[in-house]
Amino acid sequence: MSRYARKVSTTPAFKRLPRAVREQQMLDAAVRVFSRRGYHGASMDEIAEEAGISKPMVYAYLGTKEELFVACLHREGTRMMEAIAGAAAPDLPADERLWRGLRAFFGFVGAHRDGWAVLYRQARGEQPFAGELAVMRARLVEVVAGMLDHALRAERREVAETELEVVAYALVGATESLADWLADRPEADPEKTATRMMNAAWLGAGQLLRGVTWRPPSEQGRAPS
């Protein structure tokens, strides 16, 4: 899908393991340097030094600074999606699935505040990074819309695809906005942020204003109606 993924697939089989390990080390170094300096401020010299490897080797493995940034974005995005997917359990009720997904997502952002702040924010407005992010966001919207659709089918109800898509876009946008909020507040607790987001998303402002709150099923038998 990304240039990075394509590049990996052309590596000869016998070299795959050491190359993959070295690439991960380079990506770790690149994420640290991009987090420290921002995309424009980061230099390939600093990234090479941080990785303990020569600059020509960095170019040979991962290409230009732009390609390296895309590779960082792609890896961090994949890790994020894996964290969310790992939390999902299709047989649970929709509210608990949403809650688990949100908890995994905010847990990821909380553990990667620097990476989030730099990689995602910077990528949002700049081509070709914005395109990579748009692909990730679209995948996330699909996951959320699929979950809502699954919940509707379980109740033998149907809703037009556009309606599901709109709710999914709203949920992803709200979550992204709160991820920014969390990334800026080192003192904020990721799980508490997930609960707040769950309240806003599941109950809506109308019920919140009336004092209704949602609690994870583990804290009380079932979510309040």
Next chain:
Amino acid sequence: MSRYARKVSTTPAFKRLPRAVREQQMLDAAVRVFSRRGYHGASMDEIAEEAGISKPMVYAYLGTKEELFVACLHREGTRMMEAIAGAAAPDLPADERLWRGLRAFFGFVGAHRDGWAVLYRQARGEQPFAGELAVMRARLVEVVAGMLDHALRAERREVAETELEVVAYALVGATESLADWLADRPEADPEKTATRMMNAAWLGAGQLLRGVTWRPPSEQGRAPS
């Protein structure tokens, strides 16, 4: 607040009107060119030509391309805030105030799809534009949090400031995400998008999945409980 606002205020009084008019013409031209070419692709030559004015005059009035882009962002953002503020009526119930704000906002985005797509998306990730946008978003979050607080006080309830802030961030993020959705779909109706957003924001996913929907008070006596 912005460089642009400061610049206007230093204009001698006797020159204010013609200067203000010319500046608006230049900004109109700049928004069109930025929409067509993007920030990096736009040239001051093309903007000057579009405005029917010499390039040195554009520089003299509005500064560098960067300052011109900030001025465009600032003007469009102010217009958007005015559209939202103009729709507000503090004595209405919270749901109707939110609905009117959303309708005004999506109406604005629908009427300025090109400007939204280019100005806001481009500004999101790039300094110093991201700073300007962050200021606008913070103002919008304050407006929404203030509205929620007002609604709570009316019912003599109180909620920690952080809780209000989080709900406001979620609402603004969800709305922004749907604005992107709307900007990409020339066939989508702004008012219908506002109603969908209202449903997601006011009722939450939980009630939507149960088939509850919110309707503007004009369409039926009161919003359903």
